[in-house]
Amino acid sequence: MARVSPETHDEILAAAGRRFALTGYRGTSLQDIAGEVGCSKATVLYHFANKEAILTELMAPAIAVLQALDERLAAHRGAAAQQVAAEGFVDLAVRFRREIALLRGEFPELLQQPSFAHIHRISERLIEAFAGGSERSSARIAALVLLAGISETCGEFADVPDEELRSALLALVRRALEPVD
Amino acid sequence: MARVSPETHDEILAAAGRRFALTGYRGTSLQDIAGEVGCSKATVLYHFANKEAILTELMAPAIAVLQALDERLAAHRGAAAQQVAAEGFVDLAVRFRREIALLRGEFPELLQQPSFAHIHRISERLIEAFAGGSERSSARIAALVLLAGISETCGEFADVPDEELRSALLALVRRALEPVD
DNA sequence: CACTGATCTGACCGATCGGTCAGGGTCTGA
DNA sequence: TCAGACCCTGACCGATCGGTCAGATCAGTG
Numbered sequence: 126m127a128r129v130s131p132e133t134h135d136e137i138l139a140a141a142g143r144r145f146a147l148t149g150y151r152g153t154s155l156q157d158i159a160g161e162v163g164c165s166k167a168t169v170l171y172h173f174a175n176k177e178a179i180l181t182e183l184m185a186p187a188i189a190v191l192q193a194l195d196e197r198l199a200a201h202r203g204a205a206a207q208q209v210a211a212e213g214f215v216d217l218a219v220r221f222r223r224e225i226a227l228l229r230g231e232f233p234e235l236l237q238q239p240s241f242a243h244i245h246r247i248s249e250r251l252i253e254a255f256a257g258g259s260e261r262s263s264a265r266i267a268a269l270v271l272l273a274g275i276s277e278t279c280g281e282f283a284d285v286p287d288e289e290l291r292s293a294l295l296a297l298v299r300r301a302l303e304p305v306d
Numbered sequence: 307m308a309r310v311s312p313e314t315h316d317e318i319l320a321a322a323g324r325r326f327a328l329t330g331y332r333g334t335s336l337q338d339i340a341g342e343v344g345c346s347k348a349t350v351l352y353h354f355a356n357k358e359a360i361l362t363e364l365m366a367p368a369i370a371v372l373q374a375l376d377e378r379l380a381a382h383r384g385a386a387a388q389q390v391a392a393e394g395f396v397d398l399a400v401r402f403r404r405e406i407a408l409l410r411g412e413f414p415e416l417l418q419q420p421s422f423a424h425i426h427r428i429s430e431r432l433i434e435a436f437a438g439g440s441e442r443s444s445a446r447i448a449a450l451v452l453l454a455g456i457s458e459t460c461g462e463f464a465d466v467p468d469e470e471l472r473s474a475l476l477a478l479v480r481r482a483l484e485p486v487d
Numbered sequence: 488c489a490c491t492g493a494t495c496t497g498a499c500c501g502a503t504c505g506g507t508c509a510g511g512g513t514c515t516g517a
Numbered sequence: 518t519c520a521g522a523c524c525c526t527g528a529c530c531g532a533t534c535g536g537t538c539a540g541a542t543c544a545g546t547g
Contacts, residue, residue, distance in 0.1 A: 133494080154533075167538090168494080168495055170536065171493095171496090172494095175535075176536090234330075262463075266466075266474045266475065271482075273455045273458040278447075278451050278454045282447065297444075301481050301482035314524080335503075345526085348528095351505085353524095356506075357506090490546085490547090492545095493544085494543080495540105496538105499537080501535100501536095502533105503532105504531105505531100508527105512524085514522090515521090
C-alpha cells in the first residue's frame with residue numbers, strides 16, 4: 126500500500142465528520158473511520174493522538190465562535206444580554222449545525238471531559254442570558270428547553286437553507302423567551 | 307450468600323433506574339447494576355432476559371401513557387390537536403421526567419430497536435400536532451425544538467414541584483408554538 | 488550509494504462489554 | 518426423606534473497543 130499522502134490527515138478528519146454525524150461519537154469506532162478512509166486504524170492514530178483529538182479538531186471552529194459569543198455576552202446584562210444571546214446562539218447553531226449534530230446525545234459525557242470543561246461555564250452564562258437574568262424557575266426552564274432543543278435538533282435541518290432556518294429559530298426564541306421585567 | 311429473595315427483581319429494577327439516570331443506558335453496564343444491588347451480574351440476567359428487557363420494563367408505564375395520548379391525538383385535527391398534544395405531552399414529561407431522563411441522548415439509537423419502533427410513528431404524530439398540521443418548515447422546526455428540548459431537559463428539574471413545572475412548560479409551549487391559521 | 492525522517496501497517500495488548508452455562512444452596516410439598 | 522422448583526453464582530465466552538509497537542516502504546538529501 127503505502128499511500129504516502131500528506132492529505133491523509135484531512136481525509137481522516139472529513140471521514141470522521143461523516144461517520145460521527147451518522148452514528149455519533151461513541152457509536153463510531155476508529156476502525157469505522159479507517160474503513161471509510163481506506164487506511165488502517167493505526168494510520169488514524171498516527172495522525173491523531175487519540176480518538177478525542179479528532180473530535181476536538183473537528184469542533185474547534187465552532188468552539189472558537191462559541192467563545193467569542195461568550196465574551197460578547199460578558200459585556201451585557203438583562204434584555205440586551207438576552208438579545209445578544211438569542212442572535213448569537215441561533216447564528217452559531219445554524220452555521221455549525223453539522224458539527225453540533227455530531228454531539229447529539231453526547232453533551233453530558235463530553236462536557237465532563239477536561240478538554241471541554243470550559244464549555245460548561247459558557248453554557249451557564251448562555252442559560253442566564255436566555256433567562257434574562259431572572260431567578261424565576263419558569264425563566265430558567267424556558268431557557269434550558271430552548272437551548273437544548275435547538276442543539277439537539279439543528280442537525281436535522283441540513284436541507285433547510287441557512288437564512289430560512291435562522292429566521293425560523295430566531296422567531297421561535299423571541300416568542301418563547303419570557304420578556305425581561 | 308444465597309439471598310433467596312423474590313424481591314430481587316424489583317431491587318434490580320430500582321437499581322437500574324438509579325444507574326441509568328446517572329450515567330445513561332449505554333453508559334451503565336450490567337456489572338454496575340449488579341454492584342448497586344449487591345448481587346452478581348449473572349443474577350441480573352437470571353431475572354431479566356437481557357439488558358434491553360430492563361429498560362423496557364422501566365419504561366413501560368411511560369410508554370403506555372404515550373400510547374394513550376397518541377390514540378386521543380388521532381381523533382383531533384388542527385388547533386384542537388395542537389392543544390391536546392401540548393397538554394398531553396407536557397403532562398407526560400412532568401409525570402415521567404425521571405424515566406425520560408434515562409433516555410437522554412439515546413433516543414436516536416433506541417428508536418431504531420424493534421421494541422421501540424412504534425414510538426417513532428407516535429413522535430411523528432406529535433410533531434404534526436405541535437406544528438398545527440402546517441407544512442411550513444418554521445412550524446415543524448418549532449415543534450421539533452420544543453419536543454426535543456422538553457424531552458432532553460425535563461429530567462433536570464427533579465426538584466421542581468410537579469405543578470410548577472407543568473405550568474411553566476405549558477406556558478412556554480403556548481407562547482412558542484405558531485398559532486394555527 | 489547510504490542514510491534519514493515521514494508515512495503507513497499488521498499484529499498485538501489489556502480492558503470491558505453483554506451474555507451463557509453448569510452447578511450449588513435453599514425451600515417446599517409429597 | 519427426597520425430588521424438584523427456585524434462586525443465585527463463578528467461571529467462562531466471543532466480540533469489540535481504544536491504543537501500542539516494531540518494522541516495512543518510500544522520497545528526499547548529501
